Amino acid sequence: MGALSSIKFEGYTAEELLALPVGDFDAHVFADDALVIEIGSCKLLGKFSTNRSRLVLELAQIDGGGEGVLPALASLANKVASARGLTEVEWQVHAVHCATPNLKLRRVLERRGFNVCELPGIGEVYHQVTNLGQPRNTTNASS
Secondary structure (H helix, E strand, O other), rough: OHHHOOOOOOEEEEEEEEOHHHHHHHHHOOOOOOOEEEEOEEEEEEEEEOOEEEEEEEEEEEEEEOOOOHHHHHHHHHHHHHOOOOOOEEEEEOOOOOOOHHHHHHHHHHHHHOOOEEEEEEEEEEEEEEOOEEEEEEOOOOO
């Protein structure tokens, strides 16, 4: 079992989450409210939604982690999007103007191809839109 497969999301493995009935999963995760979730040793404040053909992950605060939480979350997001017939995953990470910046997080985001851009109604974020299987960086929200 690899490190990524051993990371748990609120006590569930990725496989257990994906096995939940779609209605139960969606009612909890896509409830239009910000959620505080634990992923491995990380506490994450985020909001998750769908917009047309896109799964949107808006991450406001990420504390801890370091054991591959972002790759694990990316893998889960891609699988959730694919299972729902969505073709893109959009990341909006509010880590640009933190009072206490996490420099390691910034390096990881930049290494993974995220760009800093201004999104209308959201502000300046690390941003990336991934076509399932192929990343595409954007600088505006209309794409």
